[in-house]
Amino acid sequence: MREFLVFLPLTIAYFALKSTLFAGFPLPDIPLIIVFYMAYRKAAVAGVLSAFAFGYLDDAFSGGIIGTSSFALVLIFLAAHQVSRLVQFTSPGIRAGGVLAAALVKGALMYYVLTVTNVDVYFLSRVFLDAIVTGALAPAVITLLQKLNAFTAPHKFKDSEN
Amino acid sequence: MRTERNIYSFLRKNHLTIISLLLALFSLHLALTGKREFERGYLLKEIFSYTLAPAGRVVLSVEDAAKDVWSDYIALMGVKEENDSLTKTVLALREENNRLKEEIRLNERLRSLVDYRESLPYYTTGAAIIGFNMERWTRTIVVDKGADAGIMKDRAVIAPQGIVGRTLDVQGSTTRVLLATDLRSNIDVIVERTRVKGVVEGNGTDGLILKYVRQVDDVQVGDQVMTSGLSGVFPKGLVVGEVTKIEKGGDNFFKHVEVRPSMDIGKIEEVLVLREDAFHY
Numbered sequence: 001m002r003e004f005l006v007f008l009p010l011t012i013a014y015f016a017l018k019s020t021l022f023a024g025f026p027l028p029d030i031p032l033i034i035v036f037y038m039a040y041r042k043a044a045v046a047g048v049l050s051a052f053a054f055g056y057l058d059d060a061f062s063g064g065i066i067g068t069s070s071f072a073l074v075l076i077f078l079a080a081h082q083v084s085r086l087v088q089f090t091s092p093g094i095r096a097g098g099v100l101a102a103a104l105v106k107g108a109l110m111y112y113v114l115t116v117t118n119v120d121v122y123f124l125s126r127v128f129l130d131a132i133v134t135g136a137l138a139p140a141v142i143t144l145l146q147k148l149n150a151f152t153a154p155h156k157f158k159d160s161e162n
Numbered sequence: 163m164r165t166e167r168n169i170y171s172f173l174r175k176n177h178l179t180i181i182s183l184l185l186a187l188f189s190l191h192l193a194l195t196g197k198r199e200f201e202r203g204y205l206l207k208e209i210f211s212y213t214l215a216p217a218g219r220v221v222l223s224v225e226d227a228a229k230d231v232w233s234d235y236i237a238l239m240g241v242k243e244e245n246d247s248l249t250k251t252v253l254a255l256r257e258e259n260n261r262l263k264e265e266i267r268l269n270e271r272l273r274s275l276v277d278y279r280e281s282l283p284y285y286t287t288g289a290a291i292i293g294f295n296m297e298r299w300t301r302t303i304v305v306d307k308g309a310d311a312g313i314m315k316d317r318a319v320i321a322p323q324g325i326v327g328r329t330l331d332v333q334g335s336t337t338r339v340l341l342a343t344d345l346r347s348n349i350d351v352i353v354e355r356t357r358v359k360g361v362v363e364g365n366g367t368d369g370l371i372l373k374y375v376r377q378v379d380d381v382q383v384g385d386q387v388m389t390s391g392l393s394g395v396f397p398k399g400l401v402v403g404e405v406t407k408i409e410k411g412g413d414n415f416f417k418h419v420e421v422r423p424s425m426d427i428g429k430i431e432e433v434l435v436l437r438e439d440a441f442h443y
Contacts, residue, residue, distance in 0.1 A: 019304070020221050023294035045181055052185045062295045063302035063330060063338050065346075067192030074189060078182040113193045114299055114345070 004050040015061040028137040039080035051077040072109035092139035100135025278322040285437040301344040324401040324424030350392040372419035
């Protein structure tokens with residue numbers, strides 16, 4: 001819950017910037033990186049609810065079909081949590097690869113939902129561009145999230161951050 | 163008793179997976195049932211209209227302030243003293259010149275908009291674009307007028323160059339507009355030269371697809387496409403775009419026709435929102 005409250009303003013600021021100063025720019029998918037970070041680090045019910053909330057926010061802010069992003073982010077949270085039992089996302093390269101894969105999965109899931117809702121989708125190349133940008137910048141963003149999380153955490157937990 | 167304990171143990175062990183799957187199903191339910199019901203999430207969107215829109219304005223104001231600080235102070239640092247006065251004068255004149263040019267451009271745009279507005283037989287409200295959302299499959303903009311200014315849902319949004327889209331979510335002070343190029347946009351149109359009817363849909367990028375044109379219909383590259391007035395949202399006779407490409411459709415019955423929108427959304431800053439239903443005219 002604390003992490004959700006910490007990352008919520010960051011997500012809202014991201015959406016505000018994305019629709020004003022950086023409209024049309026291929027920005028990294030910050031909510032996806034946050035969800036991925038919460039899933040592999042310390043998966044809990046609060047994390048799943050955060051994934052749903054961030055997805056809902058994404059759809060609400062972008063004017064898209066409500067439920068597409070939250071569907072994708074919740075499943076990515078679950079998948080990242082399961083994969084984190086096998087893979088330790090400790091190095092920047094592995095994190096970048098994990099987030100890149102998650103971004104591709106998100107694009108594929110949203111594509112699937114839109115196709116099921118009878119929306120004709122012609123354009124898929126943006127998914128790859130966004131995934132590459134998100135994956136490339138994910139290690140730096142995760143480092144920032146760790147610092148932000150450590151800054152707001154009670155002192156006794158700071159040493160246990162990974 | 164033992165079975166109950168096993169069930170409880172199973173739920174406890176897999177609660178994260180179960181909650182995740184339930185939430186995913188709920189999200190899917192929202193997506194599949196709410197695709198045409200834009201009222202879903204109204205409360206949250208209403209809250210955002212009072213938080214994000216001001217946040218967007220603050221960001222733009224900070225950007226303007228940063229630009230002012232840069233142009234008025236930092237850019238002048240390091241200039242030799244003997245040239246200070248002259249340089250400041252030149253910069254001030256340039257800034258004023260730029261400001262006046264910007265004022266002239268704004269004046270020209272507003273004059274054009276007012277002339278266009280006065281030529282229309284509908285009641286319209288002028289609004290400025292304050293946000294763009296060009297996502298993977300979503301094309302929407304946010305304008306700075308809402309229900310307080312008399313704007314309602316599903317009203318046509320136009321510009322002198324052509325149609326822009328239709329109002330999607332109307333809050334008190336802002337309105338989200340679904341652009342004609344969005345995948346969910348459907349507009350009944352007519353080819354001006356031959357009066358062939360069809361439906362223009364967004365292709366999710368910056369183009370339009372003209373659907374339901376039969377192989378026998380006479381449509382050529384360069385033909386102008388206008389609104390037909392059949393949908394009830396857009397009045398008849400508004401410019402939609404120009405036919406740029408015609409191919410034989412995959413089903414051998416309809417043609418695949420691509421249309422270039424008459425208006426580049428990236429180049430307009432103000433729009434007009436129709437306040438009355440087109441049928442009422």
